[in-house]
Amino acid sequence: MNCPLCNVELRIAERQGIEIDYCPLTQGIWLDAGELEALLEDKKAANDLMASFRSDPDNREKKLRCPICRKKMEKVWVMDKVLIDRCGRGHGLWFDEGELL
Secondary structure (H helix, E strand, O other): OEOOOOOOEOEEEEEOOEEEEEOOOOOOEEEEOOHHHHHOOOHHHHHHHHHOOEEOOOOOOOOOEOOOOOOEOEEEEEOOOEEEEEOOOOOEEEEOOOOOO
């Protein structure tokens, strides 16, 4: 699987027993479907976070391609604070450097 920004092969790191894909060049992080929720130990907080996602179809930033299906991802606001990329087919989420803290 390759980075949607620079096309370099993503590497794998493990956190809390979950394999996370990251780009060694751009420092971006790919989370497969369900991994974000799994990283959050508090299920209510995870549900609240996922419910805060708001699509921004008019955003003018370049649309990145999903590293799994290669379709253009949608721009999504998380808690109206951070803009991330989400695969419309549900494959996962892309966080640019610094977006996932």
